[in-house]
Amino acid sequence: MDKMPAWADAVLVPLISILLAALISALVILAIGHNPVEAFSIMVKESLTSSRGIGNTLYYTTNFIFTGLAVAVAFHARMFNIGGEGQVLLGGLGVALVCLYVPWPHWTLALVGATVAAGVFGAAWALIPAYLQAKRGSHIVITTIMFNFIAAAVLNYVLVNMLRPRGAMEPASGPFPEPTHLPTFQEMFSTADTVLFRSAPVNVSFFLAVLACFAVWLLIWRTRLGYQIRAFGHSESAARYAGISPVRITVIAMLISGGLAGMMALNATMGEAERLVLNASEGAGFIGIAVALMGRSHPFGIFMAALLFGFLYQGGLELAFWTGIPQQLITVIQALVILFTGALDNMVRMPLEKLFLALRKGKA
Amino acid sequence: MTDTPAIELKGISKSFGPVQANKDISIRVMPGTIHGIIGENGAGKSTLMSILYGFYKADSGEIFINGRQTQIPDSQAAIAAGIGMVFQHFKLVQNFTVLENVILGAEDGGLLKPSLAKARGVLQHLAQEYELNVDPDAMIEDLSVGHQQRVEILKALYREAEILILDEPTGVLTPAEADHLFRILEGLKREGKTIILITHKLREIMEITDTVSVMRRGEMTATVKTAETSPEELAELMVGRKVLLRVDKTPAKPGKSVLEVENLRHTDSAGVERLKGISLKVQAGEILGIAGVSGNGQSELLQVLGGMKTATGTVRVNGEEIDLTGRYSDGQSRRARGISHVPEDRQHEGLIMPYTAWENVAFGYHHDPKYQKNAILMDNAAIKRDAEGKIERFDVRPPNANLAARNFSGGNQQKIVLAREIERNPDILLVGQPTRGVDIGAIEFIHQQIVALRDQGKAILLVSVELDEILSLSDRVAVMFDGQIMGERLPSETNQTELGLLMAGVTQMPDKxxxxxxxxxxxxxxxxxxxxxxxxxx
The missing domain is CATH 1.20.5 (Single alpha-helices involved in coiled-coils or other helix-helix interfaces)
Structure with missing residues (x-):
């Protein structure tokens, strides 16, 4: 018998974790001499109450959905892909090459081409660690984190020596041509009288992220491949018994994971920057781990967690802007959320399980 | 003999969440007797003993040792009260010597030398008194399982245990080793020690105990004098209904040879040769039983035939050779050749424990076209329908296809695996430990299913460490020892003693x-x- 109802597991546990994180954050803000209530209301006001704020929040959310899904797919095969950063960077390279060197007639076609390129480049970057894990037993945590550094170095080299326009001082590619620019929410939803999502970077790739959530859900719970990935993730010996090749599943799951991570570049590189910059990943590769943990590797949970982290990101930036609270504190708050939802999960879960058992016993 | 029981438990109750593992249990164990506790898996035997040994705290109830009420909050207190425990899975440090293991936790001071010298003397004395001979300077990892168990008993005796609890002690022993263990226990009993023997084997209870208590679903259903009961009665008390202890089967009508194995060799990843040239043949309509103490290559034999491990040699199915190393050596290609496999370890091989029953019904057959909706999606509804049918036909309880496999009892998990494999109508069925961890009621059903498949003219290769099971199910018995087949016998023309010797690698009958x-x-x-x-x- 399960220890507590599914809704408690999916909603109550993360909710309490977030509240605890908020409580500690409030104490920290109090300790440095600011008003936590005020700080919190600024965060909410600037990220959730205006269409501009929402647009910014959703922009970050889009990034986190892609990287969160990437981590989740690998999780289902019991692999810890912490190479999201590197895969995002390589995905960005793919996007940049396709946008810069292919004469696209229209953004829709460019988006399709860039999606393929981002996926292929991200997947390719995950392929090497996957192969090493499957065939040589090199631990994927070690190899993927190493590949983050290699990716950063590769990107640096490519930007400085190959993509940088002649005479430019900055290690960045030239701007992508006009037909590859993705429509932003401002362009899509504003009318003549009212401008919505003013100057917010959120763009059409948000819908792609939502689509990716649905696709991953289908993949994991409705396809034979997902069935095999989950089976392998639960028990390698059982997978062997069933004739599911560990090598094949390891490689395929990591390819999908890397591909999803790479697709984050559609939002950040193609949608927002419209050129390839050095720090194209914005740390979202690592945030994806927290998002996947908090979302229990379920696409819906990941969507919700990505919203939360989007809010924290946007709210945090505004907080630093409007108050004297230093930017570093925002990182502390984010870290607290990660700590409580990820690492300290059992601290909340176990008392809750006991509570539910006691309740059930009381009824029986 | 006095009238004060060595151990008396009064009204012990213990629950884990919603599961009541022990319900108001009272038991009196008289000193100088061997008291058996028998019950199915999950009946609460181990929980009760864990309470007695201080691993769990009872929710309510009292413990009396030699008539005095005693609190046992931890195992130190249990040892102080004179209770020693020999666990099913030994708690020995593999790279320590016997002596070092014996004094571990019972050292007399900071320096080891005096303790070791003292222990050496005590061990010598115990060895003479109770036939507990073990080389005190041998490394544990170099000892046979039987000897390791003796070390566990020595550990308890060194701590001056007057009450010895043994949890399923014969599961890993050859019959000769088990006989020897029983002689040791008889010796201990003569010296006035009290012994509690936990087992699920009726034969052992009948052979050695003075009194037997039966547990069912957390309750103590009966305590009877062994001399005044019978295996049939005990089985009925355990299960709550009449049980057929013998397998009803007609003589086999073997047909053509279906599975032929020649010179099969397998070396594991550590470089140890586990199969050293196995040759055997299974005909249609017969059950070939492989007997042996666990760890002598039977598992590897099943895994190689089931496509989980590679090997050299020749295996022919219906006369056609199968691939043992290459692309076509995996579970999928074996299934395609008509080999079904009920693996030894259903929790780590046969089932995905967090998967629902219906998901598990497709496990290994997930490529079957009837489980696919289209090129991309699986037809979960079709799998569910199939699972519901299987659950009904194999009497899986509770009959709920949406329940995760880990929430079924061992017997019902095994029924799910059996239903999946048998209903594929295979030419060959590989079965490993079909009734390990399975309750008596389900054992009967599982045996019937295996015999029924044989009677349909299928070839069955049965691996089991339960000699009783091998003898009652098999039409021929092969004994494995150290990766080799020591010999083949007909069940009607052999006995436990002869098979037991083969299981220990002795092929010549010894001097009388x-x-x-x-x-x-x-x-x-x-x-x-x-x-x-x-x-x-x-």
Whole structure:
């Protein structure tokens, strides 16, 4: 018998974790001499109450959905892909090459081409660690984190020596041509009288992220491949018994994971920057781990967690802007959320399980 | 004999969440007796003993040791009260010597030398008194399982235990080793020690105990004098209904040879050769039983035939050779050749424990076209329908296809695996430990299903460490020892003693006046020596 109802597991546990994180954050803000209530209301006001704020929040959310899904797919095969950063960077390279060197007639076609390129480049970057894990037993945590550094170095080299326009001082590619620019929410939803999502970077790739959530859900719970990935993730010996090749599943799951991570570049590189910059990943590769943990590797949970982290990101930036609270504190708050939802999960879960058992016993 | 019980438990209750593992249990164990506790898996035997040994705290109830009420909050208190426990899975440090293990946790001071010297003296004395001979300077990892168990008993006796609890002690022993263990226990009983023997084997209860208590679903259903009961009665008390202890089957009508294995060899990843040239044949309509103490290559044999491990040699199915190393050596291609496999370890191989029953019904057959909706999606509804049918036909309880496999009892998990494999209508069924961890009621059903499949003219290869099971199910018995087949016998023309010797690698019947256990000991020691030498060279 399960220890507590599914809704408690999916909603109550993360909710309490977030509240605890908020409580500690409030104490920290109090300790440095600011008003936590005020700080919190600024965060909410600037990220959730205006269409501009929402647009910014959703922009970050889009990034986190892609990287969160990437981590989740690998999780289902019991692999810890912490190479999201590197895969995002390589995905960005793919996007940049396709946008810069292919004469696209229209953004829709460019988006399709860039999606393929981002996926292929991200997947390719995950392929090497996957192969090493499957065939040589090199631990994927070690190899993927190493590949983050290699990716950063590769990107640096490519930007400085190959993509940088002649005479430019900055290690960045030239701007992508006009037909590859993705429509932003401002362009899509504003009318003549009212401008919505003013100057917010959120763009059409948000819908792609939502689509990716649905696709991953289908993949994991409705396809034979997902069935095999989950089976392998639960028990390698059982997978062997069933004739599911560990090598094949390891490689395929990591390819999908890397591909999803790479697709984050559609939002950040193609949608927002419209050129390839050095720090194209914005740390979202690592945030994806927290998002996947908090979302229990379920696409819906990941969507919700990505919203939360989007809010924290946007709210945090505004907080630093409007108050004297230093930017570093925002990182502390984010870290607290990660700590409580990820690492300290059992601290909340176990008392809750006991509570539910006691309740059930009381009824029986 | 006095009237004060060595152990008296009064009204012990213990629950884990919603599961009541022990319900108001009262029991009196008289000193100087061997008291058996028998019950199915999950009946609460181990929980009760864990309470007695201080691992769990009872929710309510009292413990009296020698008439005095005693609190046992931890195992130190249990030892102080004179209780010793021999666990099913030994708690020994593998790279310590016997002596070092014996004094571990019972050292007299900071320096080891005096403790070791004292222990050596005590061990010598115990060895003479109770036939508990073990080389005090041997490393645990070099000892046979039987000897390791003796070390566990020595550990308890060194701590001056007056009450000895043994949890399923014969599961890993050859019959000769088990006989020897029982002689040791008889000796301990003569010296006035009290012994509690937990087991699920009726034969052992009948053979050695004075009194037996039966547990069912957390309750103590009966305590009877062993001399005044019968295996049939005990089985009925355990299960709550009449149980057929013998397998009803007609003589086999073997047909053509379906599975032919020649010179099969397998070396594991550590470089140890686990299968050393196995040759065997299984015909249609017969059950070939592989007997042996666990760890002698039977698991590897099943895994190689089931496509989980690679090997050299020849395996023919219906006359056609199958691939043992290459692309077509995996579970999928074996299934395609008509081999179904009920693996030894259903929790780590046969089932995905977090998967629902219906998801598990497709496991291994997830490529079957009837489970696919289209090129991309699986037809979950079709799998569910199939699962519901299987659950009904194999009487899986509770009949709920949406329940995760881990929430079924061992017997019902096994029924799910059996239903999946048998209903594929295979030419060959590989079955490993079909009734391990399975309750008596389900054992009967599982045996019937296997025999029924045989009667449909299928070839069945049965691996089991339960000699009773091998003898009652098989039409022929092959005995494995150290990766080899020591010999083949017909169940009607052999007995436990002969098979037991083969299981220890003894092929020649020994002299009448030499005790069997010594022959077995010599053989096992020789094998250990050979292995040690081989490791030395590599």
């Amino acid at each position: 006046d030499k005790p069997l256990i010594h022959v077995v000991d010599e053989q096992l020691d020789a094998q250990k020596e050979r292995e040690a030498k081989r490791h030395g060279h590599s």
